Amino acid sequence: MLILLAVAIFCTPAPPVIPHPRPAPQVTDYADLALGWSGGRLTVESVTRGRFERPTALPRYRGRFVATARKKRRPLETLDETRFDFPLLADTESEDATPEARKLAKMVRAGVTAKTTVRVGLPDGADEIAIADSVTGRSVTVSLARSPAPPRGAPRAP
DSSP states (O other): OHHHHHHHHHTOOOOOBOOOSSOOOEEEEEEEEEEEEETTEEEEEEEEEEEEEEEEEOOOBOOSEEEEEEETTEEOTTSOOEEEOOTTTSOOOOTTOOHHHHHHHHHHHHTOOEEEEEEEEEOTTOOEEEEEETTTOOEEEEESTTSOOOOTTOOOOO
16 A cells, blocks of 8 residues: 555656747746635635746646736736646546546546645736636636735845
């Protein structure tokens, strides 16, 4: 039993990185979103603004959820979407899975309570982040007005 647990922990693959024909945009400002999922609902637990010392390209992933930096409810065209998923929530059944296996997987996902942190690049002028669930169509919008980025060169908290 212990060997099975060790195999499951150490052999779980990292989220796949999506190949793109164009390079990921470079950003200086970002927001780390602490998100929760429980009972089929997405919640925003905290938003922490940050700044890289130099422009940095954020990795791209696949996922059911999409976070988009916006200004006045319009997507900013200078930055791509940030896709992500919650642990244990992604559809992982192969095409040859039986209907019973799919039903069981759906029941397991229905009871998932999970947390994740997502880093979203912020272009100049971004004042909110919209997070959309591509499966249910629901969305949540987070204002950035209440969490200003620290000034350049500001000391970091320990």
